Amino acid sequence: MTILSNSGSANTTIFLCLNQKRVTMSDNEDHADFTDNESSAKTKRRFRDRSKEVLSKQAVKIAKQAEEHERFIHKVTYLLGVLGFGGFCFLFGARPEAVPLVYCLFYVMFVPLRWIYYRFKKWHYYLLDFCYYANTIFLVDLLFYPRNEKLFMVCFSFAEGPLAWALIVWRCSLVFSSFDKIVSVLIHLLPGLVFFTIRWWNPTTLEAMRPEGSASRASWPYVEDKSYLWMWLFLVPLAVYTLWQVLYFLIVNVLRRQRFLRDPEVMTSYRELSKKAQKANNIWWRLSGILGDQNRLLMYIVLQGIFTVATTALTVPIFLSYELSVIFQILKISASVWNGGSFLIDVMPRQVILKEKKKSEMQSVQIQKDQ
Numbered sequence: 001m002t003i004l005s006n007s008g009s010a011n012t013t014i015f016l017c018l019n020q021k022r023v024t025m026s027d028n029e030d031h032a033d034f035t036d037n038e039s040s041a042k043t044k045r046r047f048r049d050r051s052k053e054v055l056s057k058q059a060v061k062i063a064k065q066a067e068e069h070e071r072f073i074h075k076v077t078y079l080l081g082v083l084g085f086g087g088f089c090f091l092f093g094a095r096p097e098a099v100p101l102v103y104c105l106f107y108v109m110f111v112p113l114r115w116i117y118y119r120f121k122k123w124h125y126y127l128l129d130f131c132y133y134a135n136t137i138f139l140v141d142l143l144f145y146p147r148n149e150k151l152f153m154v155c156f157s158f159a160e161g162p163l164a165w166a167l168i169v170w171r172c173s174l175v176f177s178s179f180d181k182i183v184s185v186l187i188h189l190l191p192g193l194v195f196f197t198i199r200w201w202n203p204t205t206l207e208a209m210r211p212e213g214s215a216s217r218a219s220w221p222y223v224e225d226k227s228y229l230w231m232w233l234f235l236v237p238l239a240v241y242t243l244w245q246v247l248y249f250l251i252v253n254v255l256r257r258q259r260f261l262r263d264p265e266v267m268t269s270y271r272e273l274s275k276k277a278q279k280a281n282n283i284w285w286r287l288s289g290i291l292g293d294q295n296r297l298l299m300y301i302v303l304q305g306i307f308t309v310a311t312t313a314l315t316v317p318i319f320l321s322y323e324l325s326v327i328f329q330i331l332k333i334s335a336s337v338w339n340g341g342s343f344l345i346d347v348m349p350r351q352v353i354l355k356e357k358k359k360s361e362m363q364s365v366q367i368q369k370d371q
Contacts, residue, residue, distance in 0.1 A: 077182075085176070085182075096202055100197070104143060107138075117180070125256075126269060134159070134191070137154070138159065149220070150236075152198070154236055155195060157233045157237040159191035159195045161308070162241075162312065164188065164189075164311070165307070165314075171339045175340045189336060192332060199220075233312075238308070241308050245304075274296060
């Protein structure tokens with residue numbers, strides 16, 4: 001009996017040791033897995049940081065090379081800008097039905113390029129602004145729903161309302177030597193020209209105004225009555241605008257708030273406009289401060305809402321009158337050209353002087369270091 005007891009005790013001891021060893025091995029394996037995961041995460045972070053560093057160095061190198069050949073790049077941009085704008089004007093008169101396609105190609109090609117450039121400059125949150133939101137709706141309408149009359153009226157309201165007046169109020173400048181300024185002008189100017197041609201000049205639209213065998217219809221889109229007109233040119237566009245405003249506020253002021261607090265160099269339209277307004281101490285800065293400095297963002301949203309309501313209401317008479325539409329197109333183009341001339345004469349010489357001064361200061365500092 002004693003022998004059996006000792007044997008059982010020994011077996012129990014062996015079982016406990018094996019079980020403990022198994023547990024220890026399991027813990028070691030878990031620890032090894034955790035270590036491997038942590039090591040993998042560190043490797044990925046190092047690779048990501050290294051990639052960012054390499055891309056940043058390349059971007060700085062490209063920027064320096066571009067700065068060295070800045071004058072030549074400006075000349076090339078000026079040449080292509082003048083030829084491109086002249087070609088578009090010819091197409092606008094000779095083949096108005098092709099204008100929507102040209103606009104779609106422009107948007108698909110140049111907006112992604114702008115995002116890449118703005119991402120490097122920390123300006124990419126500009127692409128959340130209303131103009132890009134509206135232009136995306138225009139693209140959907142022209143490519144997928146070109147016969148949808150109600151969507152056309154909403155797009156017409158945005159193009160000839162807030163976007164068109166922003167071109168005038170925010171002093172967008174048609175400067176052919178600046179790629180960025182050309183794109184900024186075209187983002188606001190082209191949609192109005194596109195929907196103007198569809199409304200008044202497009203042969204397909206003109207055929208739709210009076211289909212064969214019917215003389216009852218006299219316009220495209222067909223306007224049933226004034227209430228229908230105000231519904232799709234004013235009320236529905238304001239509802240779509242309100243949706244954008246809510247989404248913009250949630251993204252910029254809630255979801256990405258910490259990002260903006262950490263990095264003051266990341267720009268948004270509000271930051272840029274408030275910075276310029278404060279520096280100039282103009283009417284916009286004084287109006288935004290009516291409720292105090294802590295409520296400037298709220299006042300900015302309110303002022304933007306008032307601007308949108310007023311400019312959207314003005315699209316109704318523009319939609320109904322061909323003569324008024326033509327005058328408005330001339331006004332928009334004239335304003336952007338005038339602002340471009342003002343920039344070239346008043347602003348660019350000062351920028352050139354400041355650049356040359358900064359360059360000479362850097363050269364003098366480098367000479368002192370070498371000595």
